[in-house]
Amino acid sequence: MIRIVYVNGEYVREEEAKVSIFDRGFLFADGVYEVTSVLGGKLIDFEGHFVRLTRSLSELQMVNPITSEDLLKVHRELVQKNSVVEGLVYLQVTRGVADRDFAFPDDISPTVVMFTQEKSMSESPLAQRGMKVISIDDQRWGRCDIKTVQLLYPCMGKMMAVASGADDAWMVHDGKVTEGTSNNAYIVKDDTIITRELSNDILHGITRAAVLRFANEAQMTVEERNFSIEEAKNADEAFITSASTFVMPVVNIDGVDVGTGKPGKIAARLREIYLEETLKTAI
Numbered sequence: 001m002i003r004i005v006y007v008n009g010e011y012v013r014e015e016e017a018k019v020s021i022f023d024r025g026f027l028f029a030d031g032v033y034e035v036t037s038v039l040g041g042k043l044i045d046f047e048g049h050f051v052r053l054t055r056s057l058s059e060l061q062m063v064n065p066i067t068s069e070d071l072l073k074v075h076r077e078l079v080q081k082n083s084v085v086e087g088l089v090y091l092q093v094t095r096g097v098a099d100r101d102f103a104f105p106d107d108i109s110p111t112v113v114m115f116t117q118e119k120s121m122s123e124s125p126l127a128q129r130g131m132k133v134i135s136i137d138d139q140r141w142g143r144c145d146i147k148t149v150q151l152l153y154p155c156m157g158k159m160m161a162v163a164s165g166a167d168d169a170w171m172v173h174d175g176k177v178t179e180g181t182s183n184n185a186y187i188v189k190d191d192t193i194i195t196r197e198l199s200n201d202i203l204h205g206i207t208r209a210a211v212l213r214f215a216n217e218a219q220m221t222v223e224e225r226n227f228s229i230e231e232a233k234n235a236d237e238a239f240i241t242s243a244s245t246f247v248m249p250v251v252n253i254d255g256v257d258v259g260t261g262k263p264g265k266i267a268a269r270l271r272e273i274y275l276e277e278t279l280k281t282a283i
């Protein structure tokens, strides 16, 4: 089946989709993105992703090119046209096309690109097995709260993990874990869920917000604070969250088993609750 994608107001076959070589997204990574998951053909946490997109754009003094209603329409249209039951919708907004200049140009219109990716989401072998992570130095910039497309260091981190036989990398800044290459990081000790507090150092995960809300509703204890790799290795459980993995257990850090070395009870329960609850509000 040929994928239909969205480029600046038009639905086209993927091989016909074109963006200028002068697009600032291409030249400067001057753009932001969102990834929204699809379950049962419906969008998960659409509103949360729109709110974060609006914030990312405004932090970079970029014009918001699309209303929430129109964006929802395009998401739904793409899911429908591509018959996506489980997978993702990727959205990217760049500042637009202009002759190369470091200064932001005036009066250009943003480029908006969206496409779907089919992916098995609810049934995951990784959720059964658990992930191995390695720790790496966090060498990203100081505004990790803005969801920009400048993802080269996270790609390098992922490749460092793959090269050492692991699934992902947890980044460490000033001795404390910030987050995974494309997910938020958590440990569990004595039934307390511990995750770094929100700041410019991490992306404010939409899945994180939902999972912490569900954890609170289920009377679980949550502590938002920094933790070190040493503390993580000595935790009872570890896990990550993101729109593309939901809640995914971590069973090994830098070659050391976390807890029993098997996916933990709390991570498994949170994954279950997340899938159940989030489907209720999917649109």
Ligand code: PDD
Residues within 6 Å of the ligand: 035, 179, 180, 181, 182, 183, 184, 202, 203, 204, 205, 206, 207, 208, 241, 242, 243, 244
């Ligand atoms: N990544 N931290 C980072 C650095 C991320 O890139 C992501 C998401 C998250 C989790 O955010 P959310 O729960 O809103 O997905 C945290 C997406 C999935 C990606 O880049 O593909």
